[in-house]
Amino acid sequence: MTSTKFAFRKRDIQAAIAALQMRFGERVSTAASVRDHHASQLTWMSSQPPDAVVFPESTDEVREVIALCAEYRAPVIPFGAGSSFEGHLNAPEGGISIDLSRMNNVLAVNAEDMDCVVQPGITRGALNGYVRDTGLFFPIDPGADASIGGMAATRASGTNAVRYGTMRDNVVSVTAVLANGEVIRTGRRARKSSAGYDLTRLLVGSEGTLGVITELVLKLSPMPEAISGGICSFPDIRCACDAVIATIQHAIPVARIELLDELTVHALNRHSQLNLPESPLLLLEFHGSPNSVAEQADRFGEIAEAFSGGPFRWSANAEERTRLWKARHDAYWACLALRPGARPIPTDVCVPISRLADCIAETKAEIAALGLPAPLVGHVGDGNFHVQPLVVMDNPDEIEKVRGFMARMVERALSMDGTCTGEHGIGQEKRKYMEREHGLGTISAMQAVKRALDPENIMNPGKMLEFDT
Template identity: 60%
Template structure:
């Protein structure tokens, strides 16, 4: 695998870095941390990319902390990298040119909840689970569930998606407005609490998915939903992977409002059974969830059961018991760890692609064939209601031959998805790992436009340098 990503970035001069650290220490005291252990924790990555630690970590507590850190770093020409919970998968939190990491975990408050308007204002460090715990007593929830208990600021920065996206959309559709700290430390306000607006450029969606390369999100206004009266979960096994994909396609095309529909191939089911102590049939599997009234949920379940039978699916039973649903979905969320358990000591190379749903069956079955050809262990799991699926390669990172086969497999996976009208990443983002695929997907003109935006909003290139857009 490529271990030289972003190594050509120029680090700040030692004198400039020393000046920034001295000014930050004077401003933040012991909230500036320079110990090696803490710095390494903030440069870690949960995939195959090498870890690149920052030179210091500022523990921000309020928006002025972000502003002052950015001002000091801008004055000395030192990079700034925002950090939420560190669950990103393409090296977004790495510091290839060194610099200062701003840890936002303490900025975790709910600032306002507007029950009548179904929205709230939050700080970027609050996590998905903490937010929903806060909202539960008011009968509301935030539906975007990427699996990991990510921070909302990080989810916005990587344009996160997840298991509920088929019904509720991605983070992009659920953010109304942002406050963003720009390169001079001032605040950009991108919108209001109104549900729609045609006032000026759509700055909100410019910063969503920018991975902290254009500014640092300090506040979010997000949409909320009412907790459904009835929630039912179901599992349905299939004779073939293609049959499971076809059932998904038909369910979406016929308008069944499934809230979640997740695909696990046979290898992933085996891994989940072993790790989560389940007894699911070891065959291609769809996990589903239906939201609505009791009558609506029953009707949705019956309609899907008819489609499943036509596509080689087994009979399935559905449950509304919260403990049963939690156990089933926790096993899905633990899929990454179940793959790691397949080969103790091995690394896990996680990647994703997304294709138009009509090409889903072709893309997944061809991907399984590639895994056999390359003799690789990589269970497949996906948010297949919107054509997005993930491969998790369990690899011996010290085996050059295996890693080379893994890299070739991932390259073919991306090329296949792009050839089918899809994208190199549905939700993991570009970061460092997938920069090389952007030009083929969007064209050189689009990359030039991105570079112009970066230059206009961050002329010193201090915000998370070395991410998304490759150097020209």
């Protein structure tokens, strides 16, 4: 909740809209369809549209937008591609959505340094298409073709994180506009620095609550000489998870290792016309030289056999590999067909790798007791997994059951020294777990940072932290 001190007045927001229309003309929209599109729609929370949407095309224009919003004290909600799950895009206090999709250029590629400078509206797919001829690629792959700015704001990761890390590890520095309209640059292109506070890491993952990112310096990685992929079925979830744990502990440098439970495999078979065994499945990818990917595959095959998995089938055929990963990325949509008329409610947690088998096995047992379809997938190489209960939204009993299930899933992860979210972020939906995860002292420190950079609470209010003093 926003306290009386931070209540926003509709007349001030309307005055800000009028000032923005004077400056940006038709690039400010108050049309209901546009506003609705810029609210969260991939969550079970109510959609809360902004009062207007503005489409800037440069850092200086973002600065002007935020300066006007600060003058009239109107909330600012950054918008990238609209693919977030936790209500990040909602405007609970009204305000101005800043759509960064027109800021979608690659500003520089420094192939010798293996980095690039981009605007936030470019998607990861477009970026990789642009740099393909350099022999480099940007490895973070959350599944959706999300915008780079949004991926940084939510500290995204995805299927490649086990080898290449998350956005935290691949953003060198950012340019951002703060709540007072000031433009800052958090660092230079050097790969390491001991100069001052790490403001890059502060803004990466801040979910638009501290500033709006308008440029990013990103690390690029060399395209591997060879890529192989494979699948391996297991008799149960615990055997599959134990194989993952052993793979990581044996330091096999897998690029991706994804877990799909039997219900998800069933959905993918129907949606993508596959013929996979409908039991818990690991989907893997190895990067390196031709010899090294073959060696990695052989070593994993031995581990899988030790945990009753197999046969492990792998191939370097690009077409076959692409088809499998396309099916994996389509899992959200494939699972919709499991219960027509129901709504998917995706959530995620992350635990230390040694607790992965316990956490997933206990979660699966509770899913069985829940009595509702709830497909499970995971970027399990780093202990992260997702569950997607399918809920009939006009059935209050189902909603109550699923809310309880999700709360217990978070509590289970926290009891194992994990986190309430490995990559979806906090937004509105998971604010209630922040104090339980971090403790009051840490939350107070975060609130102090927020208060220092955004004293009027105009930057994406109602997200991330309770902020009422």
